Amino acid sequence: MSLFKRLAAGVVAIGLTVGASAAAFAADKFIVVQSTTSTQNSGLLDYILPKFQKKSGIEVRVVAVGTGQALKNAANGDGDVLLVHAKPAEEKFVADGFGVKRFDVMYNDFVIVGPKNDPAGIKGMTDVTAALKKIADSKAIFASRGDDSGTHKKERALWKQTGIDPTAASGDWYRETGSGMGATLNAAAGMGAYTMSDRATWLAFKNKDALEILTQGDDRLFNQYGVMLVNPEKHPNVKAEAGQEFIDWLIGAEGQKAIASYKVDGEQLFFPNAKGSASN
């Protein structure tokens, strides 16, 4: 057999395999969840989703992107359920008719991490706006997500409270990475910069290098996650029944227990706080 025939036979065989496996995928019951990098990078979803799949037989396919992109993808109907952490944006999503109803799921908090030598001197502070002010005043490098994610929205809201516009110093001491939490933490470790991270991503992050938590414990650093079904009236392809089953499980006793039992190095990453159907 000539080389080309062999190559062609190989390509055809591979094509058939792909076709067959695509058909196998289609036969299974699955939903697509648009979620954020923090839920995936922290390992939470890998831990709780098999429990749901075992019980319901529904496979959950997670697309983990920034909250901004997740909201946009879900508004396009490219997903059945949205699990993110930017409450005002989520409420707008529902108000605009893209989502059915928003439920609180769980919370954790944000922390300000920075280099261990702490050039701005914010170690141990519990007032986050005062800490940000000190960073700005000392022109210490601050790495911002800069990607319109939930964390970025939160960070901007906090800067607003300080009365400082850090974007005026963008490219100088204020560095907008335009990437995910993990990539931004990598950049902060590389530049010896301060940054704001959700605690879950930070705890599960392995390249902590010379970084440590410097400011935490301010009520304003509260980080609430919400879940909602993408509106099947807008996008008829939305698997409303399976999606709702997942939401009900997540905010029900079993899902909440699964969230609470996820630990990294003995530390709980997410704290369930669903109020059942009475939420919102």
Next chain:
Amino acid sequence: MQDFAHSFTLAGELIVSGNEDLAEIIALSMRVTATALGISALIGLPFGAILAVSRFPGRGAITVLANALMGLPPVVVGLSVYMLLSNAGPLGPLQLLYTPTAMIIAQAVLITPIIIALTRQVIADLNAEYADTFHSLVVPWHTAVGALLWDARFSLITVLLAGFGRAVAEVGAVMIVGGNINHVTRMMTTAIALETSRGDLALALALGMVLLLIALAVNGAVAFLRGTERSAAHA
């Protein structure tokens, strides 16, 4: 620096352990890229050859366009394919977004211009040698294209390997249209990106080394086949 050494050991351990998740990811990467390459070859080889031998108005412009599209940014390809396949897009009803098929489409779009542009150059060079013979024997153009493609087969394999390399190493496009969904659309490159964002740089680099090994294996296998073919041709 200890990360490099750690990564080497980790890469070795990953391969030796026969990790099932890794095998699944490698298999998907290979399937998607091989299929995309097959599609691109079916389109690009004949199109590139025809572009090389025929004379028609606009041929120069198409050549320039194909050459320019070799530099297509993967993220732009990913975004365009996403907007086509999205439920809000024109091909939404096909429900292809976040499937291996979507990644095949993105990779095929990415490498078809490469196959066309390089094939055109290879065939044009060979055609310069053959043109007089074709002319004196009054060979019809489709026979000429067939003969040129066949005689240039060894160079064209290198063209296909270039396409393979570009596709298998690509992350921006497949991340957007595949979604990096575990057990569905997670490939070598998206897994590397994920481990990087988890800060597990050693594991990410180890996966990169495994990908490099696979590329070496594919190129080695092709070199071997090429060797047997050559010796058969001379026997």
